[in-house]
Amino acid sequence: MAGPIRVIVHPPSPTGGRRVRVDGEILGLAHNAVDVAEFLRRAGLEIDPVDVVDLPWVDWRGVGPERWGPETSS
Template structure:
């Protein structure tokens, strides 16, 4: 995965307060966690224990990481070994509206 430091920019209010120090190297000790879908849809994204926001797509996750000082190619987010996808994989953003669970596919 190609990662490079990004310039810090102002974030939307729902994007969190910013990044932890030394956020420019994703291969370091910054754990990235995408939590299971919420009951109303979207998934919480954390970097180094800090909630960055509620993502509704891979592009949102990539944007939150960029705002945290991590430049990540959106095409690589779903397959990155550096991101812990909790509950379900990157293809589910919830809520499930048809009554089917992600495993019943």
């Protein structure tokens, strides 16, 4: 990939999981950081799942990497 990439991890969907977009292309629905790392691997980037949460070029929309499912009320 030439130039800086932009990864967007969208907010959790109502049914669970978060859509992952790289440079405008939707790569899939992730349910954890391992899924995000796998999508990035398929896009040509070898990233350890542990490192995904701290990468400065990953934009975690809505909430951080600790949330993958819909909000629940208590």
